[in-house]
Amino acid sequence: MMASFGAHKQEEDLVYPAETGTASKGVWLPLGRSFPQRKWRSPFLVYLLLAFAYLLIIILFGLLLYNGSRLSSEVSKLLKQVKMKESFPCGSRSREWEYFDGECYHFSVQRATWHTAKSHCEERNSSLVVVNDEAEQNFLESQARTENFWIGLTDADNEGEWRWIDGTNYRNGYKKWKKGEPNNHDHKEDCAHLSGEWNDLACNASMFYVCEKPLPS
Ligand code: BGC
Numbered sequence: 001m002m003a004s005f006g007a008h009k010q011e012e013d014l015v016y017p018a019e020t021g022t023a024s025k026g027v028w029l030p031l032g033r034s035f036p037q038r039k040w041r042s043p044f045l046v047y048l049l050l051a052f053a054y055l056l057i058i059i060l061f062g063l064l065l066y067n068g069s070r071l072s073s074e075v076s077k078l079l080k081q082v083k084m085k086e087s088f089p090c091g092s093r094s095r096e097w098e099y100f101d102g103e104c105y106h107f108s109v110q111r112a113t114w115h116t117a118k119s120h121c122e123e124r125n126s127s128l129v130v131v132n133d134e135a136e137q138n139f140l141e142s143q144a145r146t147e148n149f150w151i152g153l154t155d156a157d158n159e160g161e162w163r164w165i166d167g168t169n170y171r172n173g174y175k176k177w178k179k180g181e182p183n184n185h186d187h188k189e190d191c192a193h194l195s196g197e198w199n200d201l202a203c204n205a206s207m208f209y210v211c212e213k214p215l216p217s
């Protein structure tokens with residue numbers, strides 16, 4: 001049954017080349033598919049398609065290489081930035097800024113009055129340091145060594161009413177005055193500075209200062 005069906009099919013599906021217009025004689029071609037078959041047999045078209053495929057592969061390969069190298073250079077750039085952030089969390093000009101506990105600190109190398117120091121810090125997108133706790137005080141003392149530095153604390157507006165420049169609550173907050181300070185010596189000391197612990201001094205005195213700013217994002 002199968003054999004006879006196969007034979008019948010062969011008879012029905014094949015057509016002699018003379019009927020299809022092909023030049024080759026004596027070759028049986030499948031009926032209905034004779035036209036595409038003839039096209040595929042054209043060597044020129046096959047070579048053209050092969051050349052096209054080859055070109056496509058070369059282009060894709062080139063694109064892959066280009067994107068790969070671009071990606072790897074982006075990755076190495078990012079890794080470099082991460083390393084920089086780890087080594088210099090306060091930015092590349094880190095010799096000017098010290099990192100401590102999520103904040104960046106600048107210890108000035110020039111002296112200024114308290115008000116000029118305040119402006120200098122603001123010009124650097126920072127403010128005179130506000131000392132919030134013992135850990136910060138210890139850090140400042142260790143960096144300041146024996147030198148004096150202005151901090152962001154003043155009672156210039158109202159004698160005896162000390163205020164931090166960022167509005168931090170002074171009354172209930174951390175304090176580290178030297179023994180006997182603040183004493184408003186000569187009735188003209190309205191600005192606070194680090195001298196190990198804190199002292200009040202005339203605001204127009206010239207000394208170093210510490211600026212503080214949050215870690216850049
Ligand atoms: C006092 C300080 C004062 C300073 C002024 C020191 O001897 O102990 O309270 O601020 O002199 O120069």
Ligand code: CA
Nearest residue numbers: 183184199200
């Ligand atoms: Ca004093």
